Amino acid sequence: MGGFSVIPATDELQTHQVYQRRYQPKSRSNNPLETVIEFSGQGLIDKCFPRYTERFHVEMRKGRVVFTPVANRAFAIADRFRKTSPFRAFVALTGGVDIHVMEALGWKAEIVLEHRPVEARDRASGRNLSEVHALNTLVNSSPRILLNEDIHHLELDRLGALLAECPPIGLAHYSLGCDDHSNAKSPRDKERSLEDLSTMLDMVYPALKQIEVVNPAVVLVENVPNFKASGAGAMMGTTLRRMGYFLTEMVLNGLDFGAYQGRERYYMVASVFPGFVPPKPEQRAGGRLWPVIEKHLGDCADVTVLKSIQARESTSRRMPAFLTRESTSCPTILKSQDRGVKDAVYIQDGGRIYKPSVDLVQELMSIPDSFDVSWMAKEQATETLGQSVDYRLHSAVMAAVRDHLNVNCGRHTVVQHGIRSKEGR
Structure with a gap:
């Protein structure tokens, strides 16, 4: 750990000078006698403290004052x-x-x-x-x-x-x-x-x-x-x-x-x-996204008649834009994507509304095919991808x-x- 202790000397040969200063009572309201112990020797510092030390602990007990280096975490x-x-x-x-x-x-x-x-x-x-x-x-x-x-x-x-x-x-x-x-x-x-x-x-x-x-x-x-x-x-x-x-x-x-x-x-x-x-x-x-969407469209569920789709028209909240043949990017996919919520990402084409399949969600999030969610239920698979x-x-x-x-x-x-x-x- 390093560091050193200061204790009362028992041998005159081991003493360290204690400097004292006395202040005139008129200029000092507290105890006019001040005791100072100074350790400024570079040799002592190098020996007792690692070179990366920035701070040290001071522990005071009766008859002993202990100085130990605080570990530099970084x-x-x-x-x-x-x-x-x-x-x-x-x-x-x-x-x-x-x-x-x-x-x-x-x-x-x-x-x-x-x-x-x-x-x-x-x-x-x-x-x-x-x-x-x-x-x-x-x-x-x-x-x-x-x-x-x-x-x-x-x-x-x-x-x-x-x-x-x-x-x-x-x-x-x-x-x-x-x-x-x-x-x-x-x-x-x-x-x-x-x-x-x-x-x-x-x-x-x-x-x-x-x-x-x-x-x-x-x-x-x-x-x-x-x-x-x-x-x-x-x-x-x-x-x-x-x-x-x-x-x-x-x-x-x-x-x-x-x-x-x-x-x-x-x-x-x-x-x-x-x-x-x-x-x-x-x-x-900046290219169009439709080629990515189109190859999965056959697996995307038609949700045109769902109440959540109709609710998009009446809500005051800003809804994600539909994915269309003109889209150049996809809105943020949420983990609630599969639950039929109104602020999910949907595809609009030919007057119909479609919910992206799991495979399309995975590709829209740039997740490679080697990441396998086929073992999971569809809701959990979409949730896992959407929150990722x-x-x-x-x-x-x-x-x-x-x-x-x-x-x-x-x-x-x-x-x-x-x-x-x-x-x-």
Whole structure:
């Protein structure tokens, strides 16, 4: 640990001079006698405190004052990746698409935490689907350990024990629940969720506690754009900065990265290394989307006569535009897409209205065919896809994180920030 103690001398040869100053009572209202003990010898400091020390503890007991260095969290984390791969991840709150992206880019998901909350409609129908996204993660990726557990209930001691079984984790990836930050959820429903504890606003609290245990080099948080200006977002960002992370916040549109839908997402990248470079937007293609839609049209259900379709005409809310032969992009697909809600994405052609099939939803979100949801019921498959990241957008972000770690870790470290790697000199 290092540091040193100050105790009363028992041998004159071991004494350290105590300087005293006496102030005139007229100019000093408190005790006119002041005692000062000064330790300014560089040799003592170098011997007792590691060079990366920024702060130290002072512990006062009777007859003893103890000075011990406070660990520099960022330095300690960075130091772990000098000789080990930073491309191991702890992934929380995933439907599986983000891990599929990560594995395609060379990441390994060591520990995955996934639990689908039991919603009011589930309780009303007497069903429990808490394991469905966890199973989908196992179908489409290869995590070493999967924990099918609520983020609020995961014991930190258990997490610490599991982490002790694996090499250091380079990335903590969180797709925090976005319902209570989204405009798609009504204010009344948001208030109700606070009362019945189904709210997702406080997910940042267990996430931050887990990050303290995981000690990753990079933390990535993905959410809807409203998260950035929320109290939860401010708490997340401020606490990570206090931990020593450098913060980069972005609101990105999938259309700028080759995607079909104009899905905007908020990304927070917190790294112990400064200098993260966000992905660079591409020129938008601008071509018509109909060739993608047309090949799936035969599998799309005709929903022209549904009440929800008629309700689109009378609502005061702004509804997503219909997909037509002239469309050049797709509105944001929601996880409620399959439930026949009025603000879902629909196709309009030849005077009829169609609901996109599961395969079309998957392609509109740029998710490759290798991601298999055929084993799931249609409602759960559409929900899993609709709540997921856009594949091309997320791939661009994760590639930027990969490049950032490649620059800063291992034998090819480029020193730009005062944390020096022996291998990188």
